[in-house]
Amino acid sequence: MTEQKKTGWLQRLTQGLSRTSQTLTESVTQVFQQKEALDDAALEELEDLLVESDLGPQISATIAAKMAQQKFSSAKDANAVRSALAEALADELVGHEGTFDPLSGPKPYVVLFVGVNGSGKTTTLGKIAAKLTKSGAKVLIVAGDTFRAAAVEQLKVWSERAGADFMGRKTGADAAGLAYDSFVKAKEEGYDVVLIDTAGRLQNKQALMDELLKVVRVIKKVDPEAPHETLLVLDATVGRNALSQEQIFGRQAFVSGLVMTKLDGTARGGILIPIAKASDAPIKLIGVGEDIEDLHAFKARDFARSMVGLEPLSDKE
Secondary structure: OOHHHHHHHHHHHHHHOHHHHHHHHHHHHHHHHHOOOOOHHHHHHHHHHHHHOOOOHHHHHHHHHHHHOOOOOOOOOHHHHHHHHHHHHHHHHOOOEOOOOHHHOOOOEEEEEEOOOOOOHHHHHHHHHHHHHHOOOOEEEEOOOOOOHHHHHHHHHHHHHHOOEEEOOOOOOOHHHHHHHHHHHHHHHOOOEEEEEOOOOOOOHHHHHHHHHHHHHHHHHHOOOOOOEEEEEEEHHHOOHHHHHHHHHHOOOOOOEEEEEOHHHOOOHHHHHHHHHHOOOOEEEEEOOOOHHHEEEOOHHHHHHHHOOOOOOHHHO
């Protein structure tokens, strides 16, 4: 990545998280402006503010305790407060980063996308396809959500935009059969990556999980190691509902990585932290906008600093 592109992403990250940082830091800074040392009442107020930012009670208590130990030269030094808060947030996230690099694995590399309808799953798949084809990869997009005609059409548009090939079937077709045929086609025709969308209906959770597990089973008939990646896409704007979605999918769908989308459209970006800590899978990608460049690798310390409105350090290193 060039310095210009890297800096551009970090700027977009900070700008995208501006609603979260404003909500979080204004309230927290106000607590510290009242007094330099936190008494029990101020500490409780700080915890409440962190909980309201969707960090959850346990994480909020941990961060508040760390902040209570800080000694600032001036209670009005907002940047010092923000820096300390960023470090406390980063401490909760370090160790929950993951790497998404489909071109470094076996070919064809099969990626399964799971998540509820409206989470940004289809768009995330399209953005990844565009990045891969731009790097010269031969990519096959598979419209495995055969129950929603709109999802199929959206992926067709993305395949054209990305220069990727497309495979789909009529509404109501067997998703597992489509996944199997697409993998066989990819092996025979020398594709680098296969990106498979899946249904996200939660009206009947068990039926959805049964369908996903069937897709996984038939893929394994072609290659026991596949799918090589299963990405769970979560929408940050739904707050703690995203945490329950992680619990539903993460425990049954063999999720290997998380993608958090729409961080630019919410003041509740703090939800990423309890999700990261609750999940067995690392956070691999985050999205802060509609453009292809707005989907990027997750870096804990960059995210934490952007979350409090500070410039990430990566562009200074």
